[in-house]
Amino acid sequence: MADHLENLDPISSYAALGDSFTEGLNDPNPDGSFAGWADRLAGMLAQGRPEGTFRYANLAVRGRLLDQVVAEQVPQVRLARPDLVTFCAGGNDILRPGSDPDEVAERFEQAVLQLRECTRTVLICTGFDTKNVPVLRHLRGKIATYNVHLRAIADRNDCAVADLWSLRALQGRPAWSEDRLHLSSEGHQRVALLAARALGLPTLDDPAAPWPAESVHTPAEQRRENLQWARDYLIPWVGRRLRGESSGDHVEAKRPELLPL
Template sequence: MEEKDPDGGPRIASYVAVGDSFTEGLGDEAADGSLIGWADRLAGHLAERCPQTAFSYANLAVRGTVIDEIVEGQVPRARAFRPDLVTFCAGGNDLLRPGGDPDRIADRYERAVAELVPGAGTVVLFTGFDTRGIPLLRRLRGKIATYTAHVRAIADRYGCPVVDLWSMEEVRDRRAWTDDRLHLSSYGHTHVALRAAELLAPRPPGGTTALRPAGPSRMPATRRSDDLQWACEHFVPWVGRRLFGGLPADDARPKRPDLLPF
């Protein structure tokens, strides 16, 4: 019989996070400057649910990585750990690049899911965010919606739970994003962690319901000058780094590469 945790879900004693800056935790910094992020926060929730057993966690995510890099560098390592849980989010950086084809990206994504599922207890997938409230990125909304539809279909084919970021009211709150409008803030990461925790068990661990806001505060309309300043200061340099500059060598390492007690 499958062992259950106190909240009624399957006992999860090992967790591996796979992905890019979203999963690494960019935008959610601790007081010492280290990154936290929704995956670390989810690991904390899961550790609370199995206090009598050793809980282990690895975060293989690296900022700026595209899906081919994630599939070639992170997926085999995650498979080798054979964890109870894998969270897999990839393809966002590919979609933001000129010419990013959601159908091709989804084909690569599905092959990775097919590799992960046999060796993990549960593989959780993530849809894309709805970018209708973000200037410039709203033009990519159709492409992201197409990719999101692929993710949902892949989840159905492989029996994977899905964290539906597209429909999350909390991430339509301006507090959920950093000034670059590309990465979640601590507020945003907290709510993604809570949503994932709720997906894995009928109810979250004690006290986490207090993290949910009373109501959404939608992203307000911005002036054209504000949008232009944001594009010049954040979006264009971000695209340039991804297309031409790559990543600094010191940043191209996962923050938690081994499956160790958390």
């Protein structure tokens, strides 16, 4: 991967594209809205700049599939032409039964080619390692295959990469909210630090720092916790997909224009 440090100084505008991961679900602001790793990264990039000189847009919407991200969000970026774009999409496609990570990756690269025409730097994220997540652990092979494609796409198109798969801190329970599908505030902060480092931005905190020791559950306690999680979160999530519904229905982007941060 190319060294993106040389591109850091001129960055005065940033647009984030994607789904719930980039929208920032389960990282609440005091006003009830969501922050998330992309908002946190924007804050890091804006530090030290004169007030009002750094502009930021977050176009991500929960539940969006790759083609929806490309159709709804990429054209806005092509018009705005920010210095930096983070493009994290395809995860919802990979989770769907019958999806082909090879085919999803082909569509992802076509979108990357469009973005490279209108921005100086594109950063993409690999998928999470789901080996410790009930049910989703069975999709680990598909996610790994998709990640291999993403790294190759980044190499071919000179993109920065935030490697979520290799960040072991994200395998710890403190990184995840109660639904185990979205990051906690602490998890979003780790991803923001990882993305900053992928761009060459120095950070005082280490995204890979170990978590404080967690309490150890007995196998019986773990089974009860998994059953409760399945009732509260997994079954409703599966039900929405069977009905063709999305958590993002009737949801709009929280920050649709490049505005001063």
